[in-house]
Amino acid sequence: MNIRKLLLSAAVVVSLTACDKNSDGDAGTNPVNKGNFILTVTPTAATDVADYLLTTGSLEEGSITTQGNGVEQDGTYRYYVTHNNKFFSMLYGQGNPGAVTVYDIQDGSLNKLANTVTETVQAFAPVNDDILMMKISRNITDPTSTWYRFNTNSLTIAGQGNVNTAELADNGELAFYSWLTQVGNKVYAPFFSIKACCEAGFGTDYPDQAWVAVYNYPDMTLEKVIHDDRTSFIGRYFTDGLSVTENGDVYAYSSAIATSDGAQDFNTTKPSSVTRINAGTTEFDQSFLINFEELSGGLNITDWLYLGNNKFVVFSNTEAEKNLFSTGNIVGILDVTTQSYTKVSGMPELKDIKAITQNNYTPADGNTGYIGVNLTTGVNYVYKIDANAATATRGLKIEGGTLTAIEHLD
């Protein structure tokens, strides 16, 4: 049957030629942008998006794009952390186990070390050789939060345990950790109180207090809970509210964003403030309080970056734009020694800023910070902050999406 043969071979030829074409798009290395800085970018498109990891040698000049460049990550809504000279790309898994890809840097390019799986968590922080992670309950009928110690050498979960956050709050609501921070050989975990029920999930009837739970490590036994009634709670959802200075003092900020309904009904009477836990103590220093609203002329802190030498880059919002989740676009320098605040000059106009990157980089020299500034155009830049001069200088341009983290590996 000649015709049959013809048909078959036609089909096979079509298949084979189709196979040959375009099957090696994923090979090769990235020759263009090499370096030890890692930028993570989420495309602006709302669908079918993956994060991209870009490497660069400089944050201060040039431009970089995700167009035909970068290491594709499986899915977006990822969290990035560096620890133990490894870069962890963690997928927030919607209640599923969270997939993690681990990289280091070889010759200025990312090198995949391992795939692994952890839990989806709401707070994580480097502690000793581990990343301590906390899966936090927001359901009043289920007051159990679970912690995991993810060992960055073995890349396995080395230990886990539970915390009853209803007992921790001890007020009929649930405690919700804003973040975890290693302080000496302990873990300080600031938390806020939430109703964890019904429509007011993140609302509270206890808006005027700050708490920090102090845990021993690695067994995570509760040592004590530090209270302060001069401010509302420390930090905010998924945001670190504590910073440890070179001498071991712990500074804390409160955004003053407690609400009754978990939305916009702010019910705290306290101003956005900065407080301190002195080195070697487990109490707030009652003699230290910066009323940031007063100092800045009405702003509230949404996040900060500690540069060293008691200086912070502070991201803040006006009273009118106060909200629970987004990082403020107003950038200034707070010196906790002199208790002075200065807005930096050289930033784009506020109306042009879409979002400030939450995960920024500092060499911790007491003066320099590199922050991501995402513009409404969709084109984004790294700005170099000079704390002493209170200036921001436009540096590396990023095209293709929103800059979500600036990390560095040796």
Next chain:
Amino acid sequence: MFNILKRILPLMLLLATSLSGYAQQYVLKGTVRGADNKPVESAAVQIDGQPIFASEQGLFRRDKIEKSTVQVRVEQIGYDPYSREVTLHPGENTLDIRLVQRQKNIEQVEVTGLTKVQEINRQAFTVSAIDATKLHNTTLSLSDALDRVSGVRVRETGGLGSSMNLSLNGFSGNHVRFFIDGIPMDNMGSTFQINNMPVNLAERIEVYKGVVPIWLGSDALGGAINIVTGNKARNYVDVSYSYGSFNTHRTVINAATTTKKGLTFQLSAYQNYSDNNYKVHLEAHNNRPEGYSKPAEVERFHDTYHNETVIASLGVVDKPYADRLLLGINLGKSYKEIQTGARMESVFGAWHRRGNLVMPSLKYSKNDLIKGLDVVLNANLNLGSERNIDTVNRRYDWFGDTGARLPETSGERGAQSMYKYRNNEALVTANFNYSIGEKQTITVNNVFNNFDRKGEDPLNPLNNEYELAKTTRKNVLGLGYQYQVSDLWSISVFGKYIVQNNLNGDDASSSAKKLGWGTAGTYFVSDALQLKGSYELTNRMATPYEMFGDVENQSANPGLRPETSNNFNVGINYNFSAGQGHEFDLTAGAIYRYAKDFIYQRLEANQGRYVADNRDGVRTFGGDIELRYHYGRWLSAGTSWTYQYLQNMQEFDEGFTNVSPVYKDQMPNIPYFFGNSDVQVRFDDFSGKGNALSVGYNLQYVHEFYLYWPSQGLIDKKNIPGQLSHDINALFSVADGRYNIGLEARNITNQRLYDNFSMERPGRAFYLNLRYYLNKK
């Protein structure tokens, strides 16, 4: 099957003669013959306007004629029309009809009568009809059969019963609507879906690409699939059972019995069971050093699926007031274990779902209710429920229980859930066809849908989300007009008016009204060459699921706007012969689509759930081509290929002012080049008269495609690799098809197949299928 008819015919005749004197009724039978006195297969013989189809041997027969003088007409492609008044005498009358071959084309083509499938394909719409009866000896599900149609790609996340998504010229999900015998299947629940329905349930599957005819009343955006169960024979039994790899058992029973007085009982029952414990490949992971440290092959361990369904109907046929009046009920249940989340990394060991179906229905049809008016009415109500069961607070990986405990009241996927809901969906459809003379037809179609969800979760009784009203009422009214000059040209125009009202809780209600229209035309250049063109401005309302979510993984978005698309189709169909019995049939089509306010699924801002949203635009260019060849009954072969280019036309991403980096980029995660080929060889009278052996081969190819935007990134692009799979089958049938033994081997080269990123589908698998078919009067 017609062979059986041949055997039984003498019996039928005997029965009929013995009964014929009983009432003042007449019987007319005979043979339709054409050139060289050869029988004309499947000719439509109209006796006073009532068509009956002649058999393969050209035999026809009508009982219970109540008049002594009837008009007999036969219109057959390739022949001059035949018309004659016949005077009947009581009892049996024989009429041999000789058709005169039309003069033109007489030397070019040997024209045979059209099968129903061919007839469907000759419509002005771009449509592919599959003769499902040819697949009745296989273990294919309806979705497997559809996967072989050009322009169609069925994507599945795993084995039997896994969730599937059919894409038709790039449109998928709710953009494509499913019908069973013209009744929308929109929400018949998880128990009654095309990937768990055996192909034996269908006589024919019609795939309308793009423009959808008016009588399929629904708001499809990108095409429709109509599964025709047909009336088949009046008395028959069809039983099949198959067993195969992964402990897969399937049983299908179809039977009908009809008394002389027209009382009929029809029963379809089917069952599917599979452990789906096929092997999947794992990348090296660090979590369980003993198992994950090297790439590994493991069996799926929590993927059992089974469903059982009974469809029964009781009623009357061939009465003066109804050709068919049936009261029916669909009963069914399904059980599905969920092995993974959206990625292989998320492994579950206890989470599962259950669904059940309780659906009473009413079907009525009558042709020539008054002269020229055909009426079809349908109604059904789905009282079934769906339940999500996630109550085990343990963490599993590919090696089973990890020993890790989740919080006391947690399930594997969040808070423990036993949420159960009923959607109380009611459907009423009505179709009126009025013929004015032989050339003009007016069609009025109306479909009304009601959705009223009630749900509860005994584990979370306080969750007031379950208490909120969630209702939708949708009405689709269509009006169409067709002018047809038989075998030469036809044109139709139609309009659709859709109204939908939604209520979500006390605060969010919305309504939408949309008017759409379309036209379709066809022209026969010759009997062998047909040209087609169609256009539709089509609208689709958001479904209740898209608006109200499913209270699990899909969030509500009551503000969704209806989506709209401009669909253009052109097509050509050409039959030619290479002489000496080598017959070819070539079908080719091209499409253009521009969809606005396109509804798509995106992750919510906190990525906890999916939510449906509108996107500015998606543009599609595409084409498909299919070539079939046959040489007598002995050999048939075919190949079909589809290419489609879907382009993102959203110029600005929400919240940004510069042109999007992916504007005009190719839409990711959509297969864009694929095809299949098949060869079937049949040996009649193999090892004995009335026995037949057929052997077949099927190839499927899907070109590599992008999971994420093609223009973005360079390293580790998560592309879904190109795939080539081969299936072979052999069928031995005995006693003119009464007993059948089939053997199938799927994916014989054991290629790793993926439909979705990293989600592996089964490797090599074998199935044995036994079938018994008996058709008698």
